[in-house]
Amino acid sequence: MIEIRNLSKRYGNFHALKEINLEIGKGTVFGFVGPNGAGKSTTMSILATLMLPTSGVAKVDGYDVTQYPKEVRKRIGYMPDFFGVYDQLKATEYLHFYGASYGIPRTEREQLIPQLLELVNLSDKADAYVDTLSRGMKQRLCLARCLVHDPEVLILDEPASGLDPRARIEMREILKELKLMGKTIIISSHILPELAEMVDEIGVIEHGEMIAQGKVADIQNRLRVKKVIHIRTLEREEELAAKLRDEPHVSSVLTDNTGVHVHYSGDDVQQSALLRQVISWEIPIVSFQEAQSNLEDVFLEITKGGARE
Amino acid sequence: MNWTRRLINPVINKEFRLRMRSPRSMMSVLFYVLALGVVAMGFIYLTLYLDQRSSQRFNAQASQMMFYVLSFAQLILIAFMAPALTAGVVSSEREKQTLSMLLTTQQSSTTIILSKLASALSFMALIVLATLPVYSIVFLYGGISPKQMVSVFLFYLFVMLLLGALGVMFSTLFKRTIIAVIVTYGTGLIIFLVTGLLYLFCMGIAQQNMYSSGQPAPGTYSWVGYLLGLNPAGAMVSLLNPTFSRDAFLMYGGSLNSEPPIQLWLEFVLVYSVVIVLALLIAIRNIRPVARRKRKKDGGPKAGQAAEQAQQEVGQAEQPSQS
Numbered sequence: 001m002i003e004i005r006n007l008s009k010r011y012g013n014f015h016a017l018k019e020i021n022l023e024i025g026k027g028t029v030f031g032f033v034g035p036n037g038a039g040k041s042t043t044m045s046i047l048a049t050l051m052l053p054t055s056g057v058a059k060v061d062g063y064d065v066t067q068y069p070k071e072v073r074k075r076i077g078y079m080p081d082f083f084g085v086y087d088q089l090k091a092t093e094y095l096h097f098y099g100a101s102y103g104i105p106r107t108e109r110e111q112l113i114p115q116l117l118e119l120v121n122l123s124d125k126a127d128a129y130v131d132t133l134s135r136g137m138k139q140r141l142c143l144a145r146c147l148v149h150d151p152e153v154l155i156l157d158e159p160a161s162g163l164d165p166r167a168r169i170e171m172r173e174i175l176k177e178l179k180l181m182g183k184t185i186i187i188s189s190h191i192l193p194e195l196a197e198m199v200d201e202i203g204v205i206e207h208g209e210m211i212a213q214g215k216v217a218d219i220q221n222r223l224r225v226k227k228v229i230h231i232r233t234l235e236r237e238e239e240l241a242a243k244l245r246d247e248p249h250v251s252s253v254l255t256d257n258t259g260v261h262v263h264y265s266g267d268d269v270q271q272s273a274l275l276r277q278v279i280s281w282e283i284p285i286v287s288f289q290e291a292q293s294n295l296e297d298v299f300l301e302i303t304k305g306g307a308r309e
Numbered sequence: 310m311n312w313t314r315r316l317i318n319p320v321i322n323k324e325f326r327l328r329m330r331s332p333r334s335m336m337s338v339l340f341y342v343l344a345l346g347v348v349a350m351g352f353i354y355l356t357l358y359l360d361q362r363s364s365q366r367f368n369a370q371a372s373q374m375m376f377y378v379l380s381f382a383q384l385i386l387i388a389f390m391a392p393a394l395t396a397g398v399v400s401s402e403r404e405k406q407t408l409s410m411l412l413t414t415q416q417s418s419t420t421i422i423l424s425k426l427a428s429a430l431s432f433m434a435l436i437v438l439a440t441l442p443v444y445s446i447v448f449l450y451g452g453i454s455p456k457q458m459v460s461v462f463l464f465y466l467f468v469m470l471l472l473g474a475l476g477v478m479f480s481t482l483f484k485r486t487i488i489a490v491i492v493t494y495g496t497g498l499i500i501f502l503v504t505g506l507l508y509l510f511c512m513g514i515a516q517q518n519m520y521s522s523g524q525p526a527p528g529t530y531s532w533v534g535y536l537l538g539l540n541p542a543g544a545m546v547s548l549l550n551p552t553f554s555r556d557a558f559l560m561y562g563g564s565l566n567s568e569p570p571i572q573l574w575l576e577f578v579l580v581y582s583v584v585i586v587l588a589l590l591i592a593i594r595n596i597r598p599v600a601r602r603k604r605k606k607d608g609g610p611k612a613g614q615a616a617e618q619a620q621q622e623v624g625q626a627e628q629p630s631q632s
Contacts (some may be wrong), residue, residue, distance in 0.1 A: 048413050052598040069597075070415065078413045084405035086323065088330040100319035101414035145410070 001026045001153060001184045002047065007056035009042050009208075016042045018208045019056070024186065024201070026152075029179050031199035031216075032188035039208040040188040041081055044157045047186070048078035060153055074102075077146030081157040081188075085138055087131035091122060094130050094141065095148060102149035116144040120174055136167030143174060154178065154185045161189075172198065228291040229271070232259035234284035243281060247274060261291075320411075320421055324428035334432065338439050341386060345440045348382040349375065353446070372450030377549065379444065380461055383437065384468065384541060388501055391469050392493035394433060395476030397486040398425040399596060404486060418593045426470075426477050426589070433469045437462065460548050464574065468541050471581045472497055478588040481595040501541060508536040508543070508557075534558030534569070538576030547573035 004022040008015070017039045024030045032040045045051040046058050049069040057064060063071040086094060092113055099109040117123045120140040125133060133141065139159060146154055159175070160168045176198055178185060189195050195202065203213040212219050233240055241253045241260050249266035264271065275288055317325075328334055352375050399422075402408040411421065447453055475496050479489040511533045534557040537543035547554045554569040 045409075048409070050409050050412055050598070073413050073415060076413065078410070080406065080409050082406050083410060084407040086327055086407060088327045089323070093326070097319055097323045098410070098414060100322070101411070101416050103415050142410075149415075 001028070001061060002030075002186070003057070003059040004043070004047075005057045007043070007046065007058055008054050009039075009046065009051070010054045015208050017046075017053070020205070020208075020210050022203060022210065022213070024184060026184055027182050028201060029175075029185045029187065029199045031195040031202040032186060032205065033190070033195070033202050034188075034205035035190060038205045040205060041157055042208075043205070044078070044155050044186065044188065047072075048076060048155055049073055050078075074149065075151055076153045076155055077149070077151040078155045079142050079146050079157060079159055081161060083142055085130040085141070087129065089130055090127050091117065091130060091133070091141055092126050095145060098145045099148045104149065112148070116147055119147070119177065120144045121170065134167075136163050136170065139163060139167070139171065140174065143171075147178075152184060154183050154187075156185065156187045158188055158190075227264045227271075229262040229264050229274075230259055230287070230289045230291050231262065231278070232286040234286060236283050240278070240281070240283050244278070247277065249274075259287075318416070318420055318424055320416055320424035321428055324425060325431075328428060328432055337390075338436050341390070341436050342439050342443065344386060345379065345382060345443050349379060349443050349446055352378050369450055369452035371452075372447050373452035375450075376444075376447045376453045376457075379447065380545060380549070381542065383440065383465065384545060387433070387437070387465055387468055388472065388497050388541075390433060390436070391429075391472035392476050392490055392497055395426065395429045395473040396480050396489040396493040398429060398477055399480040399592075400483060400486040400489050401480075403484060412597055418596045422477060422481075422589060422592045422596060426473050429473055429476075430466075430469055433473075434466065437465055437469075457549055461545065464545055464548055467578060467581070471500075471585055474585040474588040474592075478592040478595075481592045500539070504536060504540040505542060508533065508540065511536060531558060534573075535571075535576065538571065538573040539580060541577065544574040544577035 002022070002024040004020055007017055007020040007022075009017040020039075020043065022043075032043070034040050042051065046053050047060060047065060049065050049072050052066055059065065060072045061075050063075070065072050086097075089097065095113045095116060096106075096109055099112065100106070104112070114123065114126070117126055120143055122133075122137060122140055122144070125137060130138065130141065143156070143159065146156070156175075160171050163171060175185065175187070179198060187195065187199070199216065201213070201215055202219060204211050204219070231240065237255055237260060241255050244250055244253045244260070244262055249264055249270055251263045251265060253263070254261045264274070266274065271290070278285065278288065356371050356375075399408065402411065444458065472493070476489070476493045479492045479496075480486070483489040483492065512531075515531050515533050534554075537557045538547075543553075543557065547557070554571070554573045557573060558569045
């Protein structure tokens, strides 16, 4: 559905994107991950026909974004990371305006807009002026706006930024629904746990370069993220920590008031041996648990280099 | 309903709604009419009570004078109003971060630019029409024909179109509204003031040359007159007073029965029509990044142009991602 080949963008001497390659299949939810200023927004702007690449090709549904921008615009719904609304319009008028701008006739819009408002849970705000809506509502309204012309591809630049936890969950539910509808979605975020549940693939971008790309599990494996085992005991924590440090595959052991955290690089068989070993020491153990390594860990692992700068 | 759908595209519809819903618009109409009303009343007061030499009556001649005064006042008010209303139409959407979403819709660049200009023009036309009651005072005393009145109003419309097109162009060229407004006012100042001063200056030199050489210039007309045709005030006077064009071109000693090479207002309309079209073309070209159609390796974009474009795009896309 989306094809990016050797895409570069340069501003003077600053390389915002360096030879990016990317392919996203139909119906895939693709998480675009990277620190601020890494080039996520630039890539998305190019896909949304708002910016010309310096070199390289970007295609949506086979249409080159620079050669056939009008065809591309028909197929994408773009939500910028920062966006404004026309304050003096009501929510329905806002959607009518964009619907009309996509050439949807009024009679069709009359039916479509209540459905869209329902999808984003704003039915009760249909006649409210846009500037009276909360940030989360505006964000949802903007999402409804992206859907007005039923695009096949959604390009969502940080759709959850600046939202409180509740609004974030609502946004996530809507996105899940869109995924079920079979939309191809590109979503960027630097808040990773949000993406973890719903993305099929991720691409990690830093300093304009795609440094890792593929299925979430594959990336985790490839980067060999160390497991963290969390052990809680009734007493003798320090003794346990000291003994663990001598075990194989243990790289470090930390203790805090929640228990002992073991950074472990062994596989599952070795891990079960470790558990037997720990029990044999007869320290009263309450739990022995592998902490879920999530996207956030992957992200931190990958972008360590960038964070130091 | 059918004709409205044809005429009113979504962008113009939105612009109309937004403009008429802000209380500022109504206040603009109020203060504009008030300002012109003060000029009219002030003029009547001055004529009747301060000018001791006059017959202390307001006759047709005074009424004609008043029409001139009102027309000039209105022209100046338009010069102040048009840039303020048009120089922000694109850049303010950019500042409010609504432009990118508008640009990803199916609306063409031409539609967006022309609709925004049309919306601003109709609002200005509304304001100017709202001053008609003030003009009714003129008609009360006579001295002015409806035809003159109509031609002056059409002339206003053209001046608004000119300043509006320039405003919209600068609005697409500059990222910030305030800069676009200032540059538009600057350009307005050149059109309104510099052309007039230049005319006076050049005319002075021409006269000086004639006196020092002691004989009239070879032709009946001087090219200097063309300068006045670039000035809105000069063009407007030529509309009101048919002999003004001849006077502007005429050299001392020229034949009084001859026709001027061109009517000043006609020159004004012709020259600035070109400016309007160019300004709008630049605006349409600049609102979106436009790729050259696949005609590979025809020299490529010029280096300077590419750098300029890149800088513009930095402002457009990178700014938000950094903040």
